[in-house]
Amino acid sequence: MQIVILAAGQGKRMRSRLPKVLQPIAARPMLAHVLDTARELSPARVCVVYGHGGEQVRAALAAPDVVWAEQAQQLGTGHAVQQALPVLDDEGMALVLYGDVPLTRPETLRALVDAAGGQGVGLLTVTMDQPTGYGRIIRNAVGAVQAIVEEKDATPEQRLVREVNTGILCAPVARLRAWLGRLSNNNAQGEYYLTDIIAMAVADGVPVVAAQPAQAWETLGVNSKQQLAELERIHQRNIADRLLEQGVTLIDPARIDVRGELRCEPDVEIDVGCVFEGAVELGEGVRIGANCVLRNVRIAAGTRLAPFCHLEDAEVGKDCVIGPYARLRPGTTLAEDVHIGNFVEVKNSQIAAHTKANHLAYIGDATVGSKVNVGAGVITCNYDGANKYRTVIEDDVFIGSDSQLIAPVRIGRGANIGAGTTLTHDAPEGKLTLGRARQVTVEHWARPVKAKKS
Ligand code: UD1
């Protein structure tokens, strides 16, 4: 099988500079979804017919298994498929998909191609309560498909037909080539209609079969931001349903967004408003509080995230307690049972087991040992305005609140750093080190009083 994806339309109603087929569903271009679906069918060839925003579309979706055919002027769907003909082999079937119909399931397409049976034409149709705007499927007295008539060319009687063309069809390439060569644009829109090949097939005695998708959303197209948003919700709901089937607890399956791949071990629980981007893996029994955003993160079993955490390119060990309002930035690795509390930011740092940083801290470019206690307001000063340096904190260290650790600096095993210290040199192990102005109390001091205006 060979697949042609029509993606030359401009999508004016999007009111966007981004070409329509690059508009995202789950953070990926619509056309990328269609290409994924196409690949699931193991086609001999995939050809994308592009036009508007061509270079941008090609650059965004370049792949070795995709060939591109330009349609410089959008003269109709039949004309569009014609542009792909030079790269199609006469042997076998061609399946036509639309770049702006992103949610079709591969099973549905396989069933359509099977129904066409190698020699016939297969049409994917749906029956709609409001068929306005679609091409109508015209059947004869015994129910055999005779033609597709576009809305603008239809008689009032034909417009009453509620079975419509989804646009997705398959046909033998050699036949398609002959039929497309005979298209005319003598119709209400002055376009070369792909749909006109149906009447030609019937005239040539080629069987035309219609198949229907199992789900109505499979053939919904996107022409506006409203429709894009609707399909996003449908797609997200489908992902949520898959997670539920796998045994994930979703407090509200309508309030989760997965923009990538989320893999969950048993008994994961996810509260409302969470966003998962890129590759996220959650271990057994992990609980994610409300409104967390996780991007390319691995979390081991038993860890809990309180609400409002933001994690990116991080690895979290088992039984950790994170948040609320914690931020793990790229390069963060936490071992088991690490506690990262509210308003703590960690970047490019490795933190060993049982260490706690529970309040208001910045740990950047640091290697932190196990059983370390990082007090409230502790900051690693890792950047001198030009270069970044590492801080090394060995096991069992206690760092008093509001200390600044000016890197490069090392704190030896078991050391204590007094609260309010600005640490500029290494602190030896096992000792108390502090650097702060000595406290004084000024005797006989009085608060100023406001001068009397004369
Ligand atoms: C088309 C069908 C109609 C069907 C409807 C389903 C035709 C003549 N009509 O109508 O029967 O009910 O889809 O949505 O086929 N495209 C190109 N180049 C072109 C024209 C279109 O690449 O010159 C692409 C568009 O980007 C889009 C798809 O083909 O992805 C369909 O085009 P659109 O203009 O939406 O077709 P309709 O007129 O709505």
Ligand code: CA
């Ligand atoms: Ca359309």
